[in-house]
Structure formats: C-alpha cells, structure tokens
Amino acid sequence: MAVESNQTSDQEMANSQPEQQELKRKKRIRLAIYIAVFLVFQIIVITVLSLTVLKVKSPKVRLGALNVQNLTAAPAMPSFDVTFATQIRIKNTNFGRYKFDASTIKFDYDGATVGQVSIPKGKAGMWSTKKIDVTVNLSTKGLPSSKNSSLRTELSTGVLRLMSEARVKGKVELMMVMKKNKSAKMDCTLEVNLSTKKIQYLKCE
Ligand SMILES: *[C@@H]1O[C@H](CO)[C@@H](O)[C@H](O)[C@H]1NC(C)=O
Ligand SMILES: *[C@@H]1O[C@H](CO)[C@@H](O)[C@H](O)[C@H]1NC(C)=O
Numbered sequence: 001m002a003v004e005s006n007q008t009s010d011q012e013m014a015n016s017q018p019e020q021q022e023l024k025r026k027k028r029i030r031l032a033i034y035i036a037v038f039l040v041f042q043i044i045v046i047t048v049l050s051l052t053v054l055k056v057k058s059p060k061v062r063l064g065a066l067n068v069q070n071l072t073a074a075p076a077m078p079s080f081d082v083t084f085a086t087q088i089r090i091k092n093t094n095f096g097r098y099k100f101d102a103s104t105i106k107f108d109y110d111g112a113t114v115g116q117v118s119i120p121k122g123k124a125g126m127w128s129t130k131k132i133d134v135t136v137n138l139s140t141k142g143l144p145s146s147k148n149s150s151l152r153t154e155l156s157t158g159v160l161r162l163m164s165e166a167r168v169k170g171k172v173e174l175m176m177v178m179k180k181n182k183s184a185k186m187d188c189t190l191e192v193n194l195s196t197k198k199i200q201y202l203k204c205e
C-alpha cells in the first residue's frame with residue numbers, strides 16, 4: 001500500500017512538472033498579448049490625439065456683413081467716401097485659446113490703400129469666435145493721381161471693387177502648456193453698388 005501510494009505521488013510529481021511549465025508558458029503568452037494590445041491601444045490613442053486635439057489649425061479672420069451707412073461717389077472728380085459698419089470675426093477651431101497681437105485690416109482700391117481699421121490685441125477661446133464691431137471710413141483723399149483715370153472709369157460703371165486684407169499674428173495654447181505661433185489671414189474682394197449703396201458681393205479667403 002505504502003509503495004503504491006509512493007508511486008502515485010511520484011507519478012503526480014512527474015506529471016505536474018510539465019503541467020506547471022505549460023501553465024507558465026500560457027501565462028507568458030497571455031502577458032505578451034496584453035502588452036501588445038496595450039501598445040496598439042496607445043498607438044491608436046496617440047494617433048487620434050495628434051490628428052485631432054494636438055493638431056494646431058490656423059485661425060481665420062473674416063468680415064461679417066457690411067452695412068453701408070454713408071456713400072458719396074463722384075466719377076468726375078474722381079473720388080469716393082464710404083462709411084460702413086461691419087464685424088471682424090477671428091475664428092479659432094483649436095483645442096485651446098488663441099492669443100493674438102494687435103494688427104490692422106487694410107482696404108485697397110487698385111493696390112492703393114483707401115482706409116484701414118485696427119484690430120486690438122485680444123484672445124479667442126477654444127472653439128470660439130472673437131467678434132469685434134467696427135465702423136470703417138474709406139476715402140480717396142490719399143489716393144495717388146496715377147489712379148485717377150482707372151477710378152473715373154470704374155466709378156462710371158456703377159460698381160466699385162475693393163480688396164481687403166489682414167494678417168493677424170498670435171499663439172495657440174494647447175492644454176495651457178504647449179504654445180504654437182499661428183497667424184490668421186484674410187483676403188477679401190468686395191463690390192459696392194453705387195446706385196443701391198449696398199455691398200453686392202463679398203468673398204473672403
Ligand atoms: C454722409 O457724407 C456726407 C458727405 O461727406 C455728409 O455731408 C453727411 O453728413 C454724411 N451723412 C452721415 C449720416 O454720416
Ligand atoms: C468716420 O468718419 C466720420 C465722419 O467723417 C467720423 O465721425 C468718424 O469718427 C470716422 N470713423 C472712423 C473709425 O474713423
């Protein structure tokens with residue numbers, strides 16, 4: 001009996017050795033799988049983050065609707081004076097606020113500046129648009145005489161075509177720590193209908 005019992009336990013010992021090794025091997029494989037899954041998950045998370053939250057997009061400067069308050073145009077002179085109200089919009093689509101420096105929006109007729117309006121230093125919160133209401137005066141007072149003939153022709157057509165451009169410099173702050181310089185740009189073309197005294201076309205890029 002005693003011998004038999006000894007034999008059994010010896011056999012168990014002999015059997016359990018490879019069983020335990022098999023168990024350890026399975027554990028190691030499982031651990032390796034966990035690590036691999038974790039790494040893949042990390043890579044996915046980092047990729048998604050860098051494509052979304054951490055991706056810094058350039059903010060945009062745009063003009064809202066232009067309401068002409070006063071307009072006088074004299075093709076014979078030639079000259080024009082325009083006063084209008086509009087809204088400057090600085091749109092920030094980043095996961096963090098945009099702090100921008102003071103700058104100006106220029107209005108040009110045929111490459112010559114006929115007016116400008118200043119954008120004060122400020123900030124646009126994350127995913128939001130900073131709106132600034134302004135009144136703009138445009139005048140041919142400082143226009144060089146070389147533009148006279150083209151302006152005379154243009155005013156007699158009944159439509160005045162102007163360009164407007166702005167470059168706003170600033171920083172996007174991600175999660176309060178990462179900062180990245182980003183400038184916001186605007187290039188607009190607008191057309192004033194001299195008989196209706198309205199902006200009949202406005203396109204910004
Ligand atoms: C519009 O402009 C004309 C000429 O500059 C001026 O006499 C008139 O007072 C202005 N009107 C308003 C409402 O600003
Ligand atoms: C625009 O012109 C009007 C009158 O000519 C003046 O009262 C007003 O202050 C001017 N606005 C700006 C922003 O220069």
Ligand SMILES: *[C@@H]1O[C@H](CO)[C@@H](O)[C@H](O)[C@H]1NC(C)=O
Pocket residue numbers: 077078079140144145146148
């Ligand atoms: C151009 O037009 C302005 C008025 O807008 C006038 O004072 C100036 O003398 C003109 N110059 C020429 C060369 O015609």
Ligand SMILES: *[C@@H]1O[C@H](CO)[C@@H](O)[C@H](O)[C@H]1NC(C)=O
Pocket residue numbers: 157158159193194195196200
């Ligand atoms: C100015 O606007 C009126 C009314 O919309 C339109 O009939 C006219 O053709 C416009 N003038 C020009 C030169 O486009």
Ligand SMILES: *[C@@H]1O[C@H](CO)[C@@H](O)[C@H](O)[C@H]1NC(C)=O
Pocket residue numbers: 169170181
């Ligand atoms: C970011 O802009 C500031 C001025 O706004 C400038 O001093 C700084 O050198 C710029 N940094 C980079 C990395 O371009």
